[in-house]
Structures are given as structure tokens and as C-alpha cells.
Amino acid sequence: MNAIDNSDLVLVPARATLALINDALVAEGLPAADAARCAELMTEADLTGADGHGIFRLPQYIRRLKAGGFNKHPNITVKKTAPATALVDGDNGMGHLVMSRAAAEAIAIAREQGTGFVGVRGSNHAGPAGLYAEMPTAHGMIGIYSAVANANHMATWGGADHLLGTNPLAIGVPSGAGPLVFDMATSIVAYGTVKKYALRGLTMPDGWFVNPDSGEPITDPKRSGEGMLLPMGEYKGSGLALMIGLIAGVLNGAAFGRDVVDFNADDKSETNTGHFIIAVDIARFLPLAVFNAEVDRHVRDLRQSKRLPGVDQIRLPGDRRIECRAERLRDGVPLARALIAQLDKMAAELKVKPLAQR
Amino acid sequence: MNAIDNSDLVLVPARATLALINDALVAEGLPAADAARCAELMTEADLTGADGHGIFRLPQYIRRLKAGGFNKHPNITVKKTAPATALVDGDNGMGHLVMSRAAAEAIAIAREQGTGFVGVRGSNHAGPAGLYAEMPTAHGMIGIYSAVANANHMATWGGADHLLGTNPLAIGVPSGAGPLVFDMATSIVAYGTVKKYALRGLTMPDGWFVNPDSGEPITDPKRSGEGMLLPMGEYKGSGLALMIGLIAGVLNGAAFGRDVVDFNADDKSETNTGHFIIAVDIARFLPLAVFNAEVDRHVRDLRQSKRLPGVDQIRLPGDRRIECRAERLRDGVPLARALIAQLDKMAAELKVKPLAQR
Numbered sequence: 001m002n003a004i005d006n007s008d009l010v011l012v013p014a015r016a017t018l019a020l021i022n023d024a025l026v027a028e029g030l031p032a033a034d035a036a037r038c039a040e041l042m043t044e045a046d047l048t049g050a051d052g053h054g055i056f057r058l059p060q061y062i063r064r065l066k067a068g069g070f071n072k073h074p075n076i077t078v079k080k081t082a083p084a085t086a087l088v089d090g091d092n093g094m095g096h097l098v099m100s101r102a103a104a105e106a107i108a109i110a111r112e113q114g115t116g117f118v119g120v121r122g123s124n125h126a127g128p129a130g131l132y133a134e135m136p137t138a139h140g141m142i143g144i145y146s147a148v149a150n151a152n153h154m155a156t157w158g159g160a161d162h163l164l165g166t167n168p169l170a171i172g173v174p175s176g177a178g179p180l181v182f183d184m185a186t187s188i189v190a191y192g193t194v195k196k197y198a199l200r201g202l203t204m205p206d207g208w209f210v211n212p213d214s215g216e217p218i219t220d221p222k223r224s225g226e227g228m229l230l231p232m233g234e235y236k237g238s239g240l241a242l243m244i245g246l247i248a249g250v251l252n253g254a255a256f257g258r259d260v261v262d263f264n265a266d267d268k269s270e271t272n273t274g275h276f277i278i279a280v281d282i283a284r285f286l287p288l289a290v291f292n293a294e295v296d297r298h299v300r301d302l303r304q305s306k307r308l309p310g311v312d313q314i315r316l317p318g319d320r321r322i323e324c325r326a327e328r329l330r331d332g333v334p335l336a337r338a339l340i341a342q343l344d345k346m347a348a349e350l351k352v353k354p355l356a357q358r
Numbered sequence: 359m360n361a362i363d364n365s366d367l368v369l370v371p372a373r374a375t376l377a378l379i380n381d382a383l384v385a386e387g388l389p390a391a392d393a394a395r396c397a398e399l400m401t402e403a404d405l406t407g408a409d410g411h412g413i414f415r416l417p418q419y420i421r422r423l424k425a426g427g428f429n430k431h432p433n434i435t436v437k438k439t440a441p442a443t444a445l446v447d448g449d450n451g452m453g454h455l456v457m458s459r460a461a462a463e464a465i466a467i468a469r470e471q472g473t474g475f476v477g478v479r480g481s482n483h484a485g486p487a488g489l490y491a492e493m494p495t496a497h498g499m500i501g502i503y504s505a506v507a508n509a510n511h512m513a514t515w516g517g518a519d520h521l522l523g524t525n526p527l528a529i530g531v532p533s534g535a536g537p538l539v540f541d542m543a544t545s546i547v548a549y550g551t552v553k554k555y556a557l558r559g560l561t562m563p564d565g566w567f568v569n570p571d572s573g574e575p576i577t578d579p580k581r582s583g584e585g586m587l588l589p590m591g592e593y594k595g596s597g598l599a600l601m602i603g604l605i606a607g608v609l610n611g612a613a614f615g616r617d618v619v620d621f622n623a624d625d626k627s628e629t630n631t632g633h634f635i636i637a638v639d640i641a642r643f644l645p646l647a648v649f650n651a652e653v654d655r656h657v658r659d660l661r662q663s664k665r666l667p668g669v670d671q672i673r674l675p676g677d678r679r680i681e682c683r684a685e686r687l688r689d690g691v692p693l694a695r696a697l698i699a700q701l702d703k704m705a706a707e708l709k710v711k712p713l714a715q716r
Contacts, residue, residue: 236542
């Protein structure tokens with residue numbers, strides 16, 4: 001991979017990014033409580049290093065709110081379809097609000113029934129998958145979350161039509177030392193990473209993107225529109241994207257495959273985004289304290305294990321989130337100058353204070 | 359990858375392999391119904407192309423039965439821990455029997471509650487993950503299955519201690535045209551594939567195995583004992599193996615990490631193998647016929663999609679299983695001569711008819 005030049009990054013306090021997100025959403029007509037919830041989750045994405053999912057997305061969300069692509073006053077409904085399952089209809093509200101409601105429902109069901117499966121339709125882009133897989137962990141539960149991504153950046157393995165998203169899979173498990181949160185795209189990298197590379201003028205490594213006609217690699221992220229992302233682990237990532245897409249999409253009456261709206265290109269059409277979340281209540285299997293201590297023991301074994309030559313540290317799922325969170329709370333969130341310029345322009349249009357005045 | 363020479367393979371009718379498995383297990387003291395169930399599932403593994411999980415495992419299972427490593431008369435118990443969850447204790451019975459019981463329980467719970475999560479402990483190697491993820495599909499349900507593998511062939515990403523298994527993840531989804539079954543190891547290949555390469559004297563490609571001291575690739579499968587398998591998608595496969603291992607192992611009081619018994623090296627110790635299976639009843643979300651038709655439509659889109667240069671056919675999860683099953687029912691199961699020699703020796707020792715007389 002090319003060495004990354006960080007000289008274009010500016011550190012901005014998280015309270016400033018939070019406040020701008022909140023004020024921009026309110027200025028665009030979101031109710032105060034909803035704007036605050038979106039700002040909180042988007043800032044959590046920024047703090048935990050999901051750079052493609054935090055304030056980076058704000059100009060796009062504002063554009064979409066302006067264009068009428070989001071329902072600013074959704075009637076989010078929860079239909080219990082069986083004792084341990086529910087179907088949430090987001091009524092085209094912002095994904096963060098819809099998924100917050102769905103995660104709360106999965107947790108409430110699992111509290112009663114031991115496990116809960118909640119499917120979601122009528123939602124929208126909800127930020128990083130890890131956010132939602134982590135939610136059950138605060139209640140002593142395991143969380144499993146997935147979604148149909150909001151654009152098809154992949155083909156099926158061997159194919160050249162954009163029919164699959166980077167459909168993420170995230171799993172959260174509590175431990176004594178705090179939650180382990182695993183969050184992966186089924187593509188070789190997340191599309192947000194490609195967007196970040198484009199914004200910063202970086203070159204992508206071979207093997208991320210290919211031209212569907214020639215099969216040749218594309219390394220200029222600005223030309224990513226001509227190509228498609230490759231799946232993680234070849235046919236494995238492609239197969240997993242399909243299977244979880246059927247569960248997050250088709251099962252819930254949400255969009256999948258050919259029906260997915262590319263929300264990067266279309267600010268108006270309802271995306272009918274689908275997700276699912278599963279919560280499992282650990283205490284139904286063993287005391288949470290015993291579970292936590294056992295996970296801690298295994299994590300310690302892994303951390304202290306012998307390392308391959310050239311490896312200075314073992315990293316486990318969620319480590320980067322935790323380190324990043326501490327660093328960024330202290331030092332600020334690194335934003336590219338090009339993003340700050342976009343945000344300043346947006347702030348001027350919305351007549352809210354720019355980042356520099358916060 | 360090296361071209362594979364198939365001249366050492368002999369086609370053997372599936373009824374012959376099924377009968378040998380059944381008779382060998384009975385000869386070694388398994389009750390008739392249990393032997394029949396194991397033979398049926400192991401033959402299904404052979405028919406569907408999971409070559410590392412069918413009759414290939416029989417000599418090892420027989421050795422383990424002889425050594426007292428399996429409980430031949432297990433009292434498999436199901437404890438309902440909440441309305442939608444259960445914990446199955448396999449009492450050290452053969453994994454196929456334990457997981458058959460657990461899958462049936464998950465299906466029964468999902469029928470009542472919409473979804474069911476069943477954790478398993480006290481089990482053993484149960485064959486290919488796809489077998490169990492597929493079971494709910496016959497009942498109009500989605501199946502999600504995972505397990506802690508029966509030997510630690512991987513390290514955590516960057517590590518050099520054998521602390522993680524190739525912990526598989528399998529997902530089954532019904533469709534009008536038959537179930538889609540996705541089954542992947544979290545390692546770059548399944549260890550059964552390495553065993554098959556060793557048996558047949560084939561060379562492994564670079565990138566499958568490394569020497570933990572030097573980090574150098576190992577390509578001779580007979581030297582795999584000196585090395586470790588690499589995870590699928592680098593840190594992704596390693597992180598996923600950890601997370602699903604915590605759910606299949608720690609949650610159920612089953613072995614994980616340092617506590618895993620290498621059942622290739624140890625025929626006696628209880629493995630306390632853990633699994634989990636989730637079933638979700640589709641009819642609680644939409645009519646099964648509508649779901650099946652929608653999946654069929656998306657599958658058709660994927661199959662008919664444009665192909666990358668040099669690709670002659672789009673393959674989806676489960677395609678190989680279905681083709682393989684039809685081919686092998688017709689032509690027989692391809693067994694390596696070296697395996698047939700092992701099976702003949704075993705048959706002679708057990709005083710049962712060898713394959714050639716069936």
C-alpha cells in the first residue's frame with residue numbers, strides 16, 4: 001500500500017463536529033431529538049475511526065434532506081411478528097433513527113425470550129455496522145447485525161454487473177474489559193474508504209477495484225465509478241454478501257440486488273434500506289460475569305501470543321475503535337481540508353456556524 | 359494453483375460408502391439408529407463435495423471410538439433456557455447426532471417463537487457446516503450455523519501461536535429452486551482440504567500455510583504440522599473466527615482457544631466441542647412463496663449477469679453442492695486410492711466387508 005501523507009488533515013474537537021452535525025440537521029428540518037441522536041451516532045462513528053461514516057457523510061445527508069429523499073417526520077413502526085421476532089418499518093426516516101429503534105427492540109425481545117431477531121425495511125444508510133452490533137453488549141447481550149449497503153459496488157464472483165453491495169457483517173460481544181466489536185465489509189475494503197482516498201487524492205492498491213470490461217485493476221479512486229470493488233476472500237465475500245443481503249433485504253421486504261437505489265447518485269428516491277439485528281441474552285446460558293471473565297482469559301491468551309516476524313503488536317476486533325476513541329476525544333477528529341471546505345460551504349448555505357467558530 | 363491430477367481417484371457408489379460407514383460404526387459399538395444417522399450425514403457430505411468431511415473421516419472416527427474418545431451411548435439433553443433459546447449438552451456423543459438434535463430443536467423453537475437460538479456443548483466434530491445450515495431450509499426457515507473447529511490450525515492475525523480454529527460459518531436460505539447453502543471456513547482454505555492434498559501428494563499454493571517462526575510459506579501439505587493456516591481476508595477471517603468462536607464456545611461452556619483438544623493428535627480426551635445454530639421462520643415476515651419467488655428473481659439476475667473476461671459461468675453458494683450431488687449419485691464418489699487402502703485395512707480389522715465387495 002502507498003504510504004499515506006497526513007499533512008492534509010486537521011484535528012477538530014469532537015464537540016465541534018457533533019455540534020455542526022446537530023445544527024445542520026436541525027436547520028434542514030429534523031426534529032431536535034432526532035438531530036441529536038443522529039449527531040451522537042455519527043460522532044461515535046468519527047470517534048471510533050469509521051471515517052467514511054461520520055461527519056464525512058453530512059453534506060450528502062443534507063443534500064438528500066433538501067431533495068426530499070428522507071422523511072423528516074417518519075412514523076417508525078414496530079410489528080411483533082412472533083414472540084421473538086419483529087419487523088420495523090422505518091417509513092424512510094434517517095437510518096440512525098430507524099436502527100436505534102430496531103436495536104432497542106431486539107434487546108427488549110431478547111430480555112424476554114432469550115433471543116430476538118428484528119428485521120428492518122424502509123430505512124436508510126445508518127453508518128458503521130459496528131455501532132448497532134455493539135448496542136446489545138451494554139445489556140449483557142451478543143449482537144449480530146447486517147444490512148444491505150446503499151449502492152451496489154460489487155458484482156457476484158466472476159460477474160461484471162453491479163448487483164451486490166459491500167453488505168457488512170458486525171458482531172459485538174461483551175467482555176470484562178469492554179465490548180469486542182467486529183465489523184467487516186464483505187468487499188475487500190469498505191466503499192467509504194475508497195471515498196476517503198478520493199477526497200484525499202490517494203492511490204488505491206491493486207486488487208481493490210477492477211474495470212468490469214477488461215478485468216484490469218483501477219487504482220485511481222476518482223475513477224472508481226468506472227469499476228467495481230472486489231469481494232473479500234474472492235467467492236467467500238461475494239457469497240456472504242448475497243446471503244446476508246437476502247436476510248437483511250428480501251426477508252424484510254427491503255431492496256436488494258437490482259432494486260437497490262444508489263444513494264450516491266440519487267438524492268430523491270426512497271432507498272427502502274433493509275437491515276437485521278439479532279440479540280442473544282448471555283445470562284440465559286451462563287452468568288454474565290463468568291462469560292466476561294472467560295472472554296478476558298481468551299483475549300489475554302491471544303494478546304500475549306507469540307508474534308510473527310515483523311509484527312509489533314497483536315490487534316483484536318475493536319482495539320482500533322477503543323484506541324481511536326481515546327485519542328480523538330483527547331486530540332480531536334482528523335478531517336481532510338477538502339472535507340472542511342465542503343462543510344464550510346454547507347454551513348454557509350444553512351446559515352449555521354462553521355466548524356472554526358465552534 | 360497447481361493443476362490437479364485425478365488419476366489416483368476411483369469412483370465408488372454412494373450406497374457402498376454409506377453401507378461401509380454404517381457397518382463400521384455398528385461394528386465399533388454404535389447403536390444401529392445412531393450409526394445410520396451418522397452414515398447418512400457423512401454420505402451427504404461426500405455427495406455434496408465436502409470431501410474432507412465424509413468417509414475420509416471414518417478411519418479417524420473409528421480410531422476415536424476404539425480409544426474411548428466418543429461416548430457411544432450419550433444422553434443428549436436439551437435445556438430450554440428461555441422461550442426462544444436452548445442449550446444442548448451432547449454428553450460427548452458423535453457430533454452428527456448432537457447437531458441433528460440441536461438443529462431440530464432450533465427449528466421447533468423458531469416454529470413457535472419466530473426464531474430460535476440453540477447453543478451446544480459436549481459435542482464433537484460434526485462434518486461440514488453446510489449440513490446444519492441447510493436443515494432449517496426444508497422447513498421454510500433461514501439457518502445460520504457455526505462451530506469451534508476441532509483443532510487450532512490458525513493464529514490470530516499477526517500471531518504465531520495456534521489459538522484459533524478454522525471456525526466455519528454457514529448460512530442456508532430456501533428458494534423456489536432449492537436451498538442456497540453458503541459454507542465457508544474462516545481460514546483461507548478448510549483444513550480438510552489440506553488433509554486431502556496430503557493424502558493425494560499435491561502441492562499447496564503459496565499463501566495457505568506459513569511457518570510461524572519464519573513467516574515463510576509452506577507448500578508441502580505433509581509439513582502442515584510445522585505451520586499454520588492463514589485466515590481468509592487477513593484480519594477479517596481471524597476476527598470472525600474469534601467472534602463466532604466466543605458464541606459457539608464460551609457462551610455454551612464449550613472449549614475455545616487454549617482449551618481446544620486437537621482431535622487429530624488425541625483420540626481420547628473429550629473435545630467438548632461447541633456449536634450454535636439459529637433458525638428464523640420466514641413465514642413470520644412474508645409468505646414463503648413470495649420469499650422464494652423473490653430469491654429466485656435475484657438469483658436469476660446474478661446468474662445472467664455480465665461476466666468478467668475469462669469467466670465461463672457464474673457460480674452461487676450451493677451450486678457446486680447440487681451439481682456434485684447429481685454427478686456423484688450417478689457416477690459415484692471419487693475416493694483416493696490411498697484412502698481406499700486405509701478403508702480396506704480398517705474394514706479387515708473390524709471384520710466388515712470392504713468397499714470392493716459392496
